Amino acid sequence: MEELTFAAALADLASMAPEIWQACRETALMLAVGLAAAITLGGPLGIVLYLSQPGQLFANRWVHGLLGWTVNLVRSFPFIILMVSLVPLTRLIVGSTIGPVAAAVPLSFAAIPYFARLVEQTLREIPRGVVEAAEAMGASPLQIIVKVLLNEARSGLISSLTILTISFLSYSAVAGVVGGGGIGDLAIRYGYYRFQTDVMVAMVLLLVLIVQIIQFVGNRLAARLDKR
Amino acid sequence: MIHLQNICKRFRRPDGGWFDAVCDTSLSIAAGEVFGLIGFSGAGKSTLLRLINLLERPDSGAVIVAGQDLTALDAKALRRARQQLGMVFQQFNLMANRTVAGNIAFPLEIAGWSAADIASRVAECLEIVGLTDRAGHYPAQLSGGQKQRVGIARALAPRPKVILADEPTSALDPKTTQSILDCLKDINQRFGVTVVIVTHEMHVVRSICHRAAVLDAGRVVEVVEVNGAEVDARSALARSLLEAA
Ligand SMILES: Nc1ncnc2c1ncn2[C@@H]1O[C@H](COP(=O)(O)OP(=O)(O)O)[C@@H](O)[C@H]1O
Ligand SMILES: [Mg+2]
Numbered sequence: 001m002e003e004l005t006f007a008a009a010l011a012d013l014a015s016m017a018p019e020i021w022q023a024c025r026e027t028a029l030m031l032a033v034g035l036a037a038a039i040t041l042g043g044p045l046g047i048v049l050y051l052s053q054p055g056q057l058f059a060n061r062w063v064h065g066l067l068g069w070t071v072n073l074v075r076s077f078p079f080i081i082l083m084v085s086l087v088p089l090t091r092l093i094v095g096s097t098i099g100p101v102a103a104a105v106p107l108s109f110a111a112i113p114y115f116a117r118l119v120e121q122t123l124r125e126i127p128r129g130v131v132e133a134a135e136a137m138g139a140s141p142l143q144i145i146v147k148v149l150l151n152e153a154r155s156g157l158i159s160s161l162t163i164l165t166i167s168f169l170s171y172s173a174v175a176g177v178v179g180g181g182g183i184g185d186l187a188i189r190y191g192y193y194r195f196q197t198d199v200m201v202a203m204v205l206l207l208v209l210i211v212q213i214i215q216f217v218g219n220r221l222a223a224r225l226d227k228r
Numbered sequence: 229m230i231h232l233q234n235i236c237k238r239f240r241r242p243d244g245g246w247f248d249a250v251c252d253t254s255l256s257i258a259a260g261e262v263f264g265l266i267g268f269s270g271a272g273k274s275t276l277l278r279l280i281n282l283l284e285r286p287d288s289g290a291v292i293v294a295g296q297d298l299t300a301l302d303a304k305a306l307r308r309a310r311q312q313l314g315m316v317f318q319q320f321n322l323m324a325n326r327t328v329a330g331n332i333a334f335p336l337e338i339a340g341w342s343a344a345d346i347a348s349r350v351a352e353c354l355e356i357v358g359l360t361d362r363a364g365h366y367p368a369q370l371s372g373g374q375k376q377r378v379g380i381a382r383a384l385a386p387r388p389k390v391i392l393a394d395e396p397t398s399a400l401d402p403k404t405t406q407s408i409l410d411c412l413k414d415i416n417q418r419f420g421v422t423v424v425i426v427t428h429e430m431h432v433v434r435s436i437c438h439r440a441a442v443l444d445a446g447r448v449v450e451v452v453e454v455n456g457a458e459v460d461a462r463s464a465l466a467r468s469l470l471e472a473a
Contacts, residue, residue: 133321136281137335137386138310147334151325227366228324 009198016199019186023203026100027182030107030172031165037108038115038164045071045112046119047145053120057131057141071113079171082106083178103172103180111168118160126152155226162218166211173207183207229259229390229422230280235289237275237446249275250286250446259389262416262423264433264440266469272446273426277392280424281313282306294389311339314383314421316393320375322367322382329354329363332381339386353381357411373404380411384421391415393425397432409436430469434459442466 013020045067051057052064077085083106090097090105126149134148150157173184183203191200237250249272257263265273278284279291282298291298298309314335322331329350336346354360357377367375376396383391393412397405413436416423427433433440434457442449442465450463461467 127319127321129317129319129321130323132283133315133317134334134338136283136310136313136315136392137338137382138307139338140307143338147337148323152323154325225325227326228368 009202012196012198013202016190020202020206023181023183023186024206026176026180027169027172027184029100030104030175030180030182031168033101033104034107034111034168034172035161035165037104038111039161041108042112042115043119046116047123047149049116049120050123050149051141051145055128057135057144071116074109074113075117077110079106079110079174080178082110083175098179100176100181103175103178103182107168107171107175110171111164114167115160115164118164119157122153122156122160123149125156155222155228158218158222158225162215162222165214165218169207169210169214229261229294230255230257230424231290231292232256232276232279233290233292235276235279235286235291237279237284237286248446250279252289253446253448254289255441255448255451257422257424259422260416260420261439262413262425262437264437265424265426265443266428266430266433266440267443267465268428268469271443273428273443274394275446276443277394277424277426280390280392281310281315311335311386312388312390314386314388314391316376316379316383316391316396318395318398320367320372320379320399322375322378324367327364327366328359328370328378331367331378332385335382335386349385353385356384356415357381371404372400373407376400376404376408377411380408380415384415384419387419388421390422390424393423395426395428398428405432406435412436430459442469 049064049067049071052060052067054061074082086106086109087097090102093105094102096102130152131144131148134144139147172180172182173187176182176185177188183206187200187203190196191203232253232255235250235253236248238246238248241247253276265276267273275284279286280293282291286299293309294312296309298306301309323334326334332350332353333346336349341349350363351360354363357380359374359377359381362370362374367378370378379396391412396412397408400408409432412423412425415421416436425432425437433454437454439451439453441451442461442463444465449465450461452459452461452466454460459466459470461470
């Protein structure tokens with residue numbers, strides 16, 4: 001292996017720019033699909049989990065118990081095993097098991113119950129009395145969900161989404177290695193299998209930078225929305 | 229205006245047994261009256277108040293408000309009936325992420341008012357409680373007394389026939405307490421709104437109530453009349469509450 005100089009490493013990385021850009025797009029795609037699934041399906045699931053718990057608007061021990069149990073079940077799978085177990089489902093939905101779109105299936109599957117729990121927990125922080133005041137004013141369940149619960153929890157929901165995004169950036173790297181592509185995959189392929197340490201270091205730095213940016217933006221937004 | 233007829237409400241105890249929070253209670257409150265519910269802690273005052281707008285559903289008995297038996301209504305009709313019953317809470321229960329104006333607008337949005345009507349009614353209510361200059365503030369930026377004024381303005385906004393207040397001054401200092409009581413009294417006198425107020429303090433009864441029910445262990449022991457600041461009490465419990473004040 002040749003001696004690695006900083007200049008050589010930069011030239012090396014520059015020559016790989018198109019591939020790095022491609023990896024970033026793949027990661028962004030995996031994250032976008034996973035987060036979209038988390039918000040559209042995990043969000044409502046979290047709301048139902050919250051509303052069905054004892055003492056809440058639609059307290060129902062059976063619904064709450066069944067949903068909670070299912071969420072725990074999916075969440076107890078190590079992600080890599082979830083991915084492998086979902087191969088048949090992925091093939092059914094996407095028609096392939098390779099590529100970022102295919103990797104997005106297990107990612108979504110893991111993201112939905114994860115986000116549902118985060119939403120449930122965030123909603124629990126709203127004082128019961130505030131919801132009760134809305135009930136006393138004659139608000140309908142839908143009005144309570146949209147105008148009270150989601151609005152009062154908005155800052156916490158943004159924080160939850162930030163946590164989810166960062167976790168799933170790292171999950172997407174795992175998914176990448178098993179054929180999904182993306183930044184993590186690039187780091188492993190070049191850095192681990194081909195001993196190009198410079199690529200690995202550059203990709204890790206890139207991930208560090210992305211995580212910092214996501215957290216920074218999430219914190220700023222959450223703070224701005226929080227009037228408590 | 230409000231007729232409670234043979235109301236019973238029991239709660240499950242942790243040991244599995246039943247606890248009668250309100251038993252076989254009947255009460256009539258006239259339109260335009262300021263009516264107190266007084267008693268020691270745990271007497272069932274809050275439960276009785278919450279039975280009036282069916283936040284607690286009675287196990288038996290009828291709750292008749294403005295000629296309508298609320299227990300007979302379906303969910304939608306009950307929501308419409310509740311829009312005629314404002315409620316004020318000890319802990320204010322304002323929405324932290326809405327401004328003062330936004331909080332007062334909330335019941336009007338719920339009731340489907342137009343944006344223009346909401347704006348002018350919110351301005352009126354802010355004026356009534358003396359918070360016009362705080363319209364754009366958030367609850368976190370207000371004092372306890374100001375928060376309760378917002379709570380009152382919010383309850384008043386949809387022009388209700390009745391306002392239910394659960395210990396509205398118990399989280400406030402004595403001076404602020406008086407100003408909140410004056411505010412409720414003013415609303416009662418100017419708009420003829422019937423006010424039902426829960427309290428454990430006889431001085432609250434003295435200062436704004438026309439009559440008050442003395443509660444103990446889920447039952448009405450006595451309904452006292454208030455003449456000026458004189459409370460005409462017969463029961464031992466009412467007398468002990470008078471002495472405590
Ligand atoms: N949701 C509930 N579940 C069980 N017990 C309750 C509930 N609400 C009130 N109680 C009980 O009913 C009794 C009366 O409560 P409450 O009406 O709040 O009293 P007060 O307002 O006079 O202090 C208390 O002993 C209380 O513990
Ligand atoms: Mg009480």
